[in-house]
Amino acid sequence: MKIALLGYGKMGQIIERIALERNHEIVLRKKSTDTFEGLEKADVAIDFSIPDAAVTNIKKCVDLQIPIVCGTTGWLEKYGEMVSYCLQKEGAFLYGSNFSLGVNIFFELNEQLAKIMHRFNEYNVSIEEIHHTQKLDAPSGTAITLAQGIIANSHYVKWTLDEALEGEIPIDAIRKENVPGTHSVFYDSAIDQIEIKHTAHNREGFALGAVIAAEWILNKKGVFSMKDVLDLKK
Secondary structure, three states, X not given: OEEEEEOOOHHHHHHHHHHHHOOOEEEEEEOOOOOOOOHHHOOEEEEOOOHHHHHHHXXXXXXXXXXXXXXXXXXXXXXXXXXXXXXXXXXXXXEOOOOOHHHHHHHHHHHHHHHHHOOOOOOXXXXXXXXXXXXXXXXXXXXHHHHHHHHOOOOOOEEEOOOOOOOEEEEEEEEOOOOOOEEEEEEEOOOOEEEEEEEOOOOHHXXXXXXXXXXXXXXXXXXXXXXXXXXXXX
């Protein structure tokens, strides 16, 4: 499989190593200042760029009928637009806020816990995410996905980085050196606390999941998520 890497930072380089280990070929390593030359040779593209570049990268791939797997976060206000664009052009697009197998299991656990806790009004939910200081967006895409999972299965209606009002989920975004990603969901009452937590030890799991998603989306049409890749849809 011929892969175009749209974004060639730390994640892009780890994805490259894993892709080569799985006998794939890299036909484009695009940094922010590079052109798209070579993209037309790709069977699939993997985007780990920056928020300002993600939409352009997705549209370019859809226009060329190249399936694209996107792990860039911080641009989701345009996600609906990209879904419509992909469907209109009959392309293939998969966005994941986190490609780690463990995190996607964590997402499922979070949704199940939210369904249970919805009946117990004495508990208030909150989310904490900790990442390295180079991360450009806050909160993380993973934290937003966790919040969306709670909102879909409870009375909460939105998340906030500020002091939470009624019906809002507070997210605390913390930046520390050399932290790949730690996410916690807390349910607090006056007498106890329930916590679920995922801690990434390195970026390997994110990169492997992205390559697996790229292998999965090859020759498909439509808009997908990691739930499709891992067969987690109910």
